[in-house]
Amino acid sequence: MESSLSDRLAGLLGGSVVLPVGEIEIDEITPQAVVRPVDRLQISELLLWASSEHMSVLPRGGGTRSGLGNVPRTADVVLDLGAFNQLVDYQPADMTATVEAGMTIATLQERLAPGGEFVPIESALHGRSTVGGVLAVGAGGPLSYAYGLPREWLIGMSVLGTNGVSTKSGGKVVKNVTGYDLNKLYAGSLGTLGVIVEATFKLLPIDPQNGMLLASFPTLSDSLAAGRKLIHSSASPMGCHSVTSGVSRRLQDSTQAASQDLGLGDEDTALLFAFFSGRSQATRRRLEEAAAILLAEGADAVQRIEGPAAKGLLRWITDAPPLLSDDSALVMKVSVQSKSSAKTSAECSDIVLFGEKPQQMADPGFGTIRLFWPKYGDIQSTHSMEPQPIMDTIQQVRQVVARYEGSAVVEQCPITTKTQIEVWGDYPDSLAIMQSIKNRFDPNGILNPGRFLGGI
Amino acid sequence: MDFSQFLKGLQGIVGEQNVVYHADDLLVFEYDGSVDRRLPDAVVFPGNTREVSQVISLAYETGVPVVGRGTGTGLSGGAISPPGGIQVAFTRMNKILEVDTENRMALVEPGVINLHLDTRVRKDSLRYAPDPSSQKACSLGGNIAENSGGPHCLAYGTTTNHVLGMEVVLEDGSIVNLGSLARETIGYDLRGVFTGSEGTFGIATKIAVRLLPVPEAVRTFLGIFPDVETACTAVSAVIEHGIVPAALEMIDALTIQAVQNVSDAGYPDDAGAVLLIELEGLSDEVCEIGREVEAALWDTGATLVRTAEAAEERQQLWVGRNGALGALGSIAPNYFLVDGVVPRTQLARVLGRVADISREYDIPIANVFHAGDGNLHPCLLFDERKEGTLQRVMEAGTAVLQVCVDAGGTLTGEHGVGLEKKEQMPLVFSDDDMAAMISVRDSFAPDNTLNPGKIFPDGVKQAAHGQRTFPGMPV
Numbered sequence: 068m069e070s071s072l073s074d075r076l077a078g079l080l081g082g083s084v085v086l087p088v089g090e091i092e093i094d095e096i097t098p099q100a101v102v103r104p105v106d107r108l109q110i111s112e113l114l115l116w117a118s119s120e121h122m123s124v125l126p127r128g129g130g131t132r133s134g135l136g137n138v139p140r141t142a143d144v145v146l147d148l149g150a151f152n153q154l155v156d157y158q159p160a161d162m163t164a165t166v167e168a169g170m171t172i173a174t175l176q177e178r179l180a181p182g183g184e185f186v187p188i189e190s191a192l193h194g195r196s197t198v199g200g201v202l203a204v205g206a207g208g209p210l211s212y213a214y215g216l217p218r219e220w221l222i223g224m225s226v227l228g229t230n231g232v233s234t235k236s237g238g239k240v241v242k243n244v245t246g247y248d249l250n251k252l253y254a255g256s257l258g259t260l261g262v263i264v265e266a267t268f269k270l271l272p273i274d275p276q277n278g279m280l281l282a283s284f285p286t287l288s289d290s291l292a293a294g295r296k297l298i299h300s301s302a303s304p305m306g307c308h309s310v311t312s313g314v315s316r317r318l319q320d321s322t323q324a325a326s327q328d329l330g331l332g333d334e335d336t337a338l339l340f341a342f343f344s345g346r347s348q349a350t351r352r353r354l355e356e357a358a359a360i361l362l363a364e365g366a367d368a369v370q371r372i373e374g375p376a377a378k379g380l381l382r383w384i385t386d387a388p389p390l391l392s393d394d395s396a397l398v399m400k401v402s403v404q405s406k407s408s409a410k411t412s413a414e415c416s417d418i419v420l421f422g423e424k425p426q427q428m429a430d431p432g433f434g435t436i437r438l439f440w441p442k443y444g445d446i447q448s449t450h451s452m453e454p455q456p457i458m459d460t461i462q463q464v465r466q467v468v469a470r471y472e473g474s475a476v477v478e479q480c481p482i483t484t485k486t487q488i489e490v491w492g493d494y495p496d497s498l499a500i501m502q503s504i505k506n507r508f509d510p511n512g513i514l515n516p517g518r519f520l521g522g523i
Numbered sequence: 524m525d526f527s528q529f530l531k532g533l534q535g536i537v538g539e540q541n542v543v544y545h546a547d548d549l550l551v552f553e554y555d556g557s558v559d560r561r562l563p564d565a566v567v568f569p570g571n572t573r574e575v576s577q578v579i580s581l582a583y584e585t586g587v588p589v590v591g592r593g594t595g596t597g598l599s600g601g602a603i604s605p606p607g608g609i610q611v612a613f614t615r616m617n618k619i620l621e622v623d624t625e626n627r628m629a630l631v632e633p634g635v636i637n638l639h640l641d642t643r644v645r646k647d648s649l650r651y652a653p654d655p656s657s658q659k660a661c662s663l664g665g666n667i668a669e670n671s672g673g674p675h676c677l678a679y680g681t682t683t684n685h686v687l688g689m690e691v692v693l694e695d696g697s698i699v700n701l702g703s704l705a706r707e708t709i710g711y712d713l714r715g716v717f718t719g720s721e722g723t724f725g726i727a728t729k730i731a732v733r734l735l736p737v738p739e740a741v742r743t744f745l746g747i748f749p750d751v752e753t754a755c756t757a758v759s760a761v762i763e764h765g766i767v768p769a770a771l772e773m774i775d776a777l778t779i780q781a782v783q784n785v786s787d788a789g790y791p792d793d794a795g796a797v798l799l800i801e802l803e804g805l806s807d808e809v810c811e812i813g814r815e816v817e818a819a820l821w822d823t824g825a826t827l828v829r830t831a832e833a834a835e836e837r838q839q840l841w842v843g844r845n846g847a848l849g850a851l852g853s854i855a856p857n858y859f860l861v862d863g864v865v866p867r868t869q870l871a872r873v874l875g876r877v878a879d880i881s882r883e884y885d886i887p888i889a890n891v892f893h894a895g896d897g898n899l900h901p902c903l904l905f906d907e908r909k910e911g912t913l914q915r916v917m918e919a920g921t922a923v924l925q926v927c928v929d930a931g932g933t934l935t936g937e938h939g940v941g942l943e944k945k946e947q948m949p950l951v952f953s954d955d956d957m958a959a960m961i962s963v964r965d966s967f968a969p970d971n972t973l974n975p976g977k978i979f980p981d982g983v984k985q986a987a988h989g990q991r992t993f994p995g996m997p998v
Contacts, residue, residue, distance in 0.1 A: 251715025272765030
């Protein structure tokens, strides 16, 4: 019998690098091997070997978003980057930090905090999600309105290519136009172009004061309209999030929020979260002005929350998407122009799946809307779900979103549906350029094959 | 196809009056804001995307290289014509197509002047944040090509942080859209990598940019210091207070002298450095932080501090900084501006080394720079009519860049590599790094007919990096 892939990798990289596959699976595919290299040379060797053997390599950070993307064509080797977890360089006075890809976001923030600084990158499950993983996904969080996406803070990278060669882009300075800005290309590329091993970020000082408002509204549309008003006021929140009643009930149930009276009304009540930070006096003024605006816009009640409780709620709403996904049959992330967020949300709110309307989390400042359709009845396994109704729902959302020139990504659905759809939605007309880039960076198609759009 | 046929073809597309090809007429298109020069064979002024596409398509079929040109204010030779090439100039495509206040977005043609856009959107209490020093003259298409910065990018980021999407014409004349009006798009961030590609990937014909609200309050502080070293300690002190000002600018003694030569900016005779700090935000915040900034300036040895909040008074404080480059003409007829960047903490040390280089090469160097983000702008002052001077200036410029790189910095913060610094690229990037970059260019422009010969040193390996077999091991 031929030796197993794990054995061959142990021969190539050393036995201690090869881990048991355990429970790791990607879209219900169990990989043939899991490796956890401890130096970059081993990653290079792995990539060179995989390129010549046409073996697929799936880089992995904390594994919190490993369901994102199309079903991989193959999943031979999972490359766990957890051993690359060092803070390489941090100079508080330069307001930059260089960090290895496997460090978790939470650890990075802890290491920066004594310098009075943080990296404005948001991530769900930040105790598990890693720098490399968050960059590969490229997504923002509840404060995207203020901070944008990770791309805005990424100033330098080291990447290992499929030819085993290390390349860098950018540098350690906050302003840099030397050569093409490949940082932008790698951020959000879902690990399909190279293995991110190190990144350098611009940092911000930690604001001395933070606070938030929690307002209840009769409907989600009212809440989004009020959020739009807030965004366009001098109260300038760092971010706003409107959520439907199902989401707020889940919040009510969660332990973190147990001490908060959320003032929930009936079934239709929607909540608006608005986050503020800055110097203490200015933050107080923002909170007061914003509360007045929300009341004038028809809020039933407005609560002001400061200090650790406000941070706890920000954490909760950052972590809410994976929490809610656990109970969902279908999760979609819609991105539209911010001005279209209320209309898009309203039109999507009537799209039913198995008789249920979606729960929503919508950002009226950034234009991101997450839609969660619950699992059907008592059926716990998503396997028994018929793909067709789910595909119909996806199609209906995409029709709405197309009218607003946005995108609609399927973040989670049953595998029986996933094998039949393009999770990224309609292709941009620049797809051919993207495919050409992929072919040049990864001619043998070994990195996360098939997971990105258009077969990339 | 001979050249006259090609010209006829161009005239057929844009009209006779919109093609320039007589040597006399071409002279003004020979140079940009840098030291390099070359005459284009022709300059074409298209009026819309379709014409741009047809012009580029014709040039592609004819084998003529093309460079886009905004207003020629670039400082790295980016708009200089390639040999035997033509320029596509965007003078006519200068319309602001849409200002969407609800979405805080503007859609513009590439020839729109940066300041015109900002002035227009201020009517709606919005602003376009990137503000290169040439903003009165430079175009947004050029800003995209160079990923331009400016004093206020300390707080707001450079052009790339403000571009949402664009329509671009590729080298074969095909038209594609990159990015989108929504903040998140699917697929690779082609808009991000296009920005700053110095006209080598394609030519932007429509640009959607993000607008920001005008802040409630703005306060400017001017601190006079005995020398740049002391002023640099003030920069550190401000940053250590957890303050990121909207702008943090410095000029040194020689620049102060130049400024005072041409107009009285009100600087004391013994001023060794001027530090300008601008705060923006809610009035409460600007007041509170302002007190800390003022205290930090005095504490670190300022001999004079002035402050202003009203627009006109603030403008007065900026006069010296804004007029600095022009004023250098009172010291020497030419300057060569080096755009190196260093980590903020290295500023004082690097400026010391720049002073050494000035002495070694016997070239006066005036420093006008974005202190907040470590972006130096040493201006090497010279007279190009003196035999051999330019050569010495270029050598001194390379020495300055080497010092920046050795300090953990890089070649260019906001001006681009272009022709000027392409031979210095190996100071920062390995052949493998550049091969990765070139394979992205090859994906947009496989025949490399748009602005060829820029950015990368002559003779750098052009092989697609992914297809090479690499025997050795990296690090």
